[in-house]
Amino acid sequence: MAQLISVVLVLGLAFLAFSPICFCGKTTGGYLYPQFYDRSCPKAREIVNSIVAKAVAKEARMAASLLRLHFHDCFVKGCDASILLDSTGRIISEKGANPNRNSARGFEVIDEIKSALEEECPETVSCADILALSARDSTVLTGGPSWEVPLGRRDSRSASLSGSNNNIPAPNNTFQTILTKFMLQGLNVVDLVALSGSHTIGNARCTSFRQRLYNQSGNGKPDFSLQQSFAAQLRNRCPRSGGDQNLFFLDFVSPTKFDNSYFKNILASKGLLSSDQVLLTKNEASMELVKKYAECNELFFEQFSKSMVKMGNISPLTGFRGEIRKSCRKINS
Numbered sequence: 001m002a003q004l005i006s007v008v009l010v011l012g013l014a015f016l017a018f019s020p021i022c023f024c025g026k027t028t029g030g031y032l033y034p035q036f037y038d039r040s041c042p043k044a045r046e047i048v049n050s051i052v053a054k055a056v057a058k059e060a061r062m063a064a065s066l067l068r069l070h071f072h073d074c075f076v077k078g079c080d081a082s083i084l085l086d087s088t089g090r091i092i093s094e095k096g097a098n099p100n101r102n103s104a105r106g107f108e109v110i111d112e113i114k115s116a117l118e119e120e121c122p123e124t125v126s127c128a129d130i131l132a133l134s135a136r137d138s139t140v141l142t143g144g145p146s147w148e149v150p151l152g153r154r155d156s157r158s159a160s161l162s163g164s165n166n167n168i169p170a171p172n173n174t175f176q177t178i179l180t181k182f183m184l185q186g187l188n189v190v191d192l193v194a195l196s197g198s199h200t201i202g203n204a205r206c207t208s209f210r211q212r213l214y215n216q217s218g219n220g221k222p223d224f225s226l227q228q229s230f231a232a233q234l235r236n237r238c239p240r241s242g243g244d245q246n247l248f249f250l251d252f253v254s255p256t257k258f259d260n261s262y263f264k265n266i267l268a269s270k271g272l273l274s275s276d277q278v279l280l281t282k283n284e285a286s287m288e289l290v291k292k293y294a295e296c297n298e299l300f301f302e303q304f305s306k307s308m309v310k311m312g313n314i315s316p317l318t319g320f321r322g323e324i325r326k327s328c329r330k331i332n333s
């Protein structure tokens with residue numbers, strides 16, 4: 001099965017590489033611009049920011065959860081708020097997909113932002129733009145860099161469960177599979193390493209890394225690229241069976257601060273997920289980038305901002321495509 005997926009991915013990549021028209025509009029996002037709501041809803045950015053700030057003050061982890069929602073949105077049919085749709089009628093929600101089930105969170109905060117915006121300027125600000133702005137605000141609120149968010153995305157009228165299962169990398173994917181999944185979105189190894197730096201905040205469940213602790217390659221042995229005493233600590237609260245939902249900090253050094261300690265942890269063989277550690281151990285280019293960002297926070301911040309804009313530009317719906325949802329959870333009737 002894993003082999004079949006790899007073959008499909010490689011074929012897809014080859015297709016992209018040899019198809020001259022394929023990237024048009026896919027990664028340029030030339031339709032989006034930061035001033036999009038300046039006339040139609042001048043308070044939009046302020047309203048988003050104040051509600052995100054309130055939510056993060058109440059629970060620091062919410063910043064991480066909102067940042068991740070934008071990622072999981074953009075990797076499935078582009079940044080179109082498809083992840084926010086609940087199952088109703090013909091729609092099968094992405095919320096039940098493997099990467100999201102028991103894991104994706106923050107939907108109530110998005111609802112609160114949407115209803116405040118509907119009050120201020122009805123049917124104007126898209127849910128996809130709310131996700132992009134919330135991701136930026138969450139980064140800034142936790143001490144990370146800021147950037148101007150291009151706006152003007154519209155919302156999809158469908159979701160893709162299979163897209164969510166197939167396009168979003170899994171924590172036990174190989175380096176090559178992860179990179180391929182990024183390249184299928186028009187992102188490269190620099191974007192991969194910089195954006196993985198998001199794991200400087202937030203949590204992961206035991207089930208997301210247990211395999212590393214006990215049976216990394218199906219030979220009954222742990223992942224030896226994990227520092228031994230750190231691994232022993234993790235086994236304490238992540239037993240062979242049970243405790244699936246137990247939470248661990250992705251960056252145990254500064255779990256709620258957006259900084260480059262994520263990269264320093266990886267250099268110390270203390271990256272929590274296999275997908276974190278392989279950035280150092282499986283590829284020369286990404287190894288160099290991990291070292292660079294561990295050494296220089298400023299370079300990390302600069303690249304993170306650029307890569308977030310790039311990710312936010314994946315296949316937006318613009319013009320007359322899509323719609324501005326009234327509720328982020330359901331399409332307009």
Ligand code: HEM
Pocket residue numbers: 061063064065066067068071102103104105169170171172178192195196198199201202203204205206207208250273275
């Ligand atoms: C490179 C491939 C990636 C993989 C394999 C991956 C995988 C994961 C996994 C397994 C978790 C923990 C989920 C759980 O156990 O509930 C997680 C959490 C998180 N991911 Fe990623 N991720 C990747 C890239 C990214 C990117 C590109 C971003 C953002 C731009 C991101 C942002 C986050 C954040 C902020 C959290 C913490 C969420 C929270 O605490 O609610 N990740 N990721």
Ligand SMILES: *[C@@H]1O[C@H](CO)[C@@H](O)[C@H](O)[C@H]1NC(C)=O
Pocket residue numbers: 002170172173
């Ligand atoms: C990765 O984890 C999934 C879900 O736990 C599992 O089904 C799959 O076999 C694992 N893949 C590999 C290559 O170990």
Ligand SMILES: *[C@@H]1O[C@H](CO)[C@@H](O)[C@H](O)[C@H]1NC(C)=O
Pocket residue numbers: 215217218219220
């Ligand atoms: C490790 O995983 C492999 C394949 O997934 C399985 O056949 C084997 O029984 C497991 N070994 C242990 C000790 O859990």
